[in-house]
Amino acid sequence: MTDEKKPAADLSFAGVCTDTRELVPGSLFIALRVPRFDGHDFLGKAILEGAAGLVVARGSNLELPEMTVFTGPVVLVEDTLQALQAIAAGYRLTLPGRVVAITGSVGKTSTRQMVAACLGGTMPVHLTSGNLNNEIGLPLTLLQAEPSHRAIILEMGMRAPGEIRLLSQLARPDAAMITNVGFSHIGRLGSREAILSAKTELIEGLRPGGLLILNADDPLLRNWGVHQPGSFRLAWVTADLDLARSMSTDAAFTVGATDVCATAGCVDFSVGIFQAGQACGQACVHLPFPGHHHVLNMLFGLACAWDMDIPPAIAAADAAAYEQTGNRQRLIEANGVLIMDDSYNASPESMQAALQTLAELAEGRRMIAALGGMLELGEFSAPAHRELGRQAAHLGFSALYLTGSHASDVAAGSRELKPDMTCMVFPDTMDLAKAISDEIRSGDCVLVKGSRGFTMEQVTAKILENLEKRRTTNHDI
Structure with a gap:
């Protein structure tokens, strides 16, 4: 049995798991204790399912029949959720791939999928699945990433101030994007300005020299962004091509759309990329599904691709693989x-x-x-x-x-x-x-x-x- 305050030998596991229904033999089982459930109630089942190690809260009852035959390490910690987060944060620092973080009031999931589509044809990509975008889901997503993944795309959700800060500091993103600042959770936070403050906590984990991509069509984000000195590079996306050109003089680059045609079956538009007021890239985009709002989602994907040296025409062609997820339109x-x-x-x-x-x-x-x-x-x-x-x-x-x-x-x-x-x-x-x-x-x-x-x-x-x-x-x- 190992105490978190004492050094332990290096250990290797097949994975990290918090749910015995998904446990792979050889995994480290972390017994989370949250309002909805207590993972300590499933320690016996975790052992029977093949867990190779346990992380449990100090003071927990370990007098279980299964413990008599368990030979793996048992690590005692004050808080198992913090232990999960610390393990994920440490693992993230070993990953060579580029971490991309996405937040915003709406459009996070669609943008996540669009970014993955723009990058996925060129490189191995790992991304958030389902709604695993909180203080539990994000660490688990990080821990499922492989060294072979060149891009790790993480969605970050929030319901209160401080939550995005935590997630960003765990993920230490190389690139980050904020889709918009709307009314979601305004009943909890009180104003859109308070929501802006909570969403922009994203920069607190952004690596020095990292890229922040903002929606220039959102007045709150635009006003906030132009006043950020920061230690990061700033890029903008907008559905106004002229605005993209003008804003590029004070940004790393901008991506703008024009000639948008949205029909019952698709969305078509042209894209221009600008640096220092000059056009430096362009593409024609065809999205084989409806929805005018997907234009901005796509611009975020193209901006991320551009910063990873993927030509916009190639990223746009790969975006045709994008698929809506869950009950979203x-x-x-x-x-x-x-x-x-x-x-x-x-x-x-x-x-x-x-x-x-x-x-x-x-x-x-x-x-x-x-x-x-x-x-x-x-x-x-x-x-x-x-x-x-x-x-x-x-x-x-x-x-x-x-x-x-x-x-x-x-x-x-x-x-x-x-x-x-x-x-x-x-x-x-x-x-x-x-x-x-x-x-x-x-x-x-x-x-x-x-x-x-x-x-x-x-x-x-x-x-x-x-x-x-x-x-x-x-x-x-």
């Missing part, structure tokens, strides 16, 4: 109905992007939205939901099926522009799901979206169940 065709399942989460910015994307897809067909609320907006909740209703009405939605404490605000906002808008409010998600699944007809385009707390994926499942039932019974829809 997932398109489903069933019995003549187009469903855009964007139920992963919701904020004012992502709601606007989803509404706009479905409008581009619909091409004149009837549009219906099943919307849960947007959580953690605090005093901004009512006006944000009213604006959501106005956006839906402006884009031509025919009906809104709503749930959540601010559903009436969404309805009121929509009727400011469209007094006869059909708005139906339901006490919970399942009541909404039953009602909308009965009303959908062939040719409809349906958006399903809401904050995670509303589990809006249930709506998509109910719609698909009802459409399949109609198909098998030859019911006319």
Whole structure:
């Protein structure tokens, strides 16, 4: 048994694990103790599954039957989460690959995937999977990286000040990017300025001479960025080509877009890269999926590629491999109905992007939205939901099926522009799901979206169940 305060011999393990369901024989098992579970309750199972070493909190009960046959090291620590983070931070310093960190109010995951697509055709890439972007997930992601990976792309999420600082100091990124500063978690932090302060903690772990890439189309980020002396290089991305050219005089480089054409099936645009006011790179980009908001995501990917000496034309061609992940604008065709399942989460910015994307897809067909609320907006909740209703009405939605404490605000906002808008409010998600699944007809385009707390994926499942039932019974829809 080893105490963390005493030196120990070098040890080698097949991996690091905190969940016995995913344990690979020969791994080091770290017994995390967090509000939802206590890994110390699974020490016996970890041993039976083949753990080669244990990290446990000092004072834990180790009088287990399995311990009598366990021959591996047991390391006693004050805090097992801090131990996990320390191991990951130490391992990161041994990795030769370039670490890229991504944060922002919205678009983190899409940008992460786009950066990976821009780099992945040229070099081995390791990236965050799922939602492993917090104080537990990021260390685990780092520990899964291999020395052969030339790029390690880490998504960083937050709900409170100080969290991005911790993640950045663990990851010590060579390049970092902030997608935007929106309203997500404003109910917790109080203002967008406070969110800006929390997001820009990202620079506190950025290596000297590292690259910070910012969205010049975000006024808060732009004002903050131009006043940063810093020990890092600064690059900008923008959907305004002229702005990219002008801002390049005081930046390492800038990447701008022009001639954007977004249709139901793709997004096409041209890209220019500038240094010291002069064009130094260009490419034509074709993204084989809809969504105007993907332009900025792609610009972040091209900026990262440019700094790693990948020509923009090559990175743009590789970006065609990008795929949407999870329930993020997932398109489903069933019995003549187009469903855009964007139920992963919701904020004012992502709601606007989803509404706009479905409008581009619909091409004149009837549009219906099943919307849960947007959580953690605090005093901004009512006006944000009213604006959501106005956006839906402006884009031509025919009906809104709503749930959540601010559903009436969404309805009121929509009727400011469209007094006869059909708005139906339901006490919970399942009541909404039953009602909308009965009303959908062939040719409809349906958006399903809401904050995670509303589990809006249930709506998509109910719609698909009802459409399949109609198909098998030859019911006319």
